[in-house]
Amino acid sequence: MASVSDAELKQMTQEERVTALGMRTEQLTGKSLYIEFDPDATERFTYPWAPDVDFNKRTEIDTDDLTTTEVNSKIRELMAEGYGTIVLKNPRGKHSLGVGVLSRLNLIIEGSTGYFGVGLIDGPNVRINGRVGWSCGENMMSGTVLVEKNAGSTFGAAIRGGDLVCRGSVGSRTGIDQKGGTIIVGGDTGALSGFMMQRGRMVVCGNAGKNLGDSMYDGTIFVGGEIKSLGVDAVEAELTDLDKAWLKRKLTQYGLMPDKGVDHFTKVVAGKQLWNYDNLEPSEKKLIL
Secondary structure, eight states: OTTSOHHHHHHSOHHHHHHHTTTTTTOOTTGGGOOOSOTTOGGGGSOTTOOOOEEEEEEEEEOTTSOHHHHHHHHHHHHHTTEEEEEEEOOTTOSSTTTTOOSOOEEEEESOOOTTTTOSOEEEEEEESSOBOTTTTTTOOEEEEEESSOBOSSTTTTOOSSEEEESSOOOSSTTTTOEEEEEEESSOBOTTTTTTOOEEEEEESSOBOSSBTTTOOSOEEEESSOBSOBOTTEEEEOOOHHHHHHHHHHHHHTTOOOTTOSTTOEEEEEOOSSTTGGGSOHHHHHHHO
């Protein structure tokens, strides 16, 4: 640091400044690939108190005259009775429906939901035959969620695992603070999608708004349409054969495979020049940014 003058720093490229300012001393390359659990330890993937349900045992709940708390309590009561397929009728945009389901379940919501729908789930397969409000699938840990129409902002905020899919378009800040799993958007996504993304994959079949992937630490974003602009430290990368194979499999699985294939997708990853950003002094941050 002492051997590099301000004038010399101003003449450097951003890549050269990062190295000169000592931001590469403790890179985290490869840490996202560390195995943190034993995949053969199946007993650790289920909760000991989870009910044993039968997917062929089906029932319905008319939610029209029930509060959200009453609906969610009723879901748990029916699961305890062994029901593995539960249909919610007349949701009418209620908030926080289906949150906190921590075991296997087929949950079908026939209509639209409000804010924070099916958040904090770990295991269920959910189909929503309508629209969803803000923060659908927030902190989702495993399972699948399929939204047939459009979604609001912060779709999949802090998602940790599973597949969260919207056939339509979504609002801004999709996948903010994403920590794992897969988010798939059949249409467009708004500004700041992938903001501070840490792991996982996001697929946008349509266009992406401004500041895509801003300040992302790791993970991958695929965009099939136009990108309004990339955020800080988000860069384009080569679309590999493995990427194409994975895209084909995932998009085919949910009926979202484009007619022209996947070769046109743009791959966006972290430039990894801000991983030690908090260690910089304010004056150094100005030079980098």
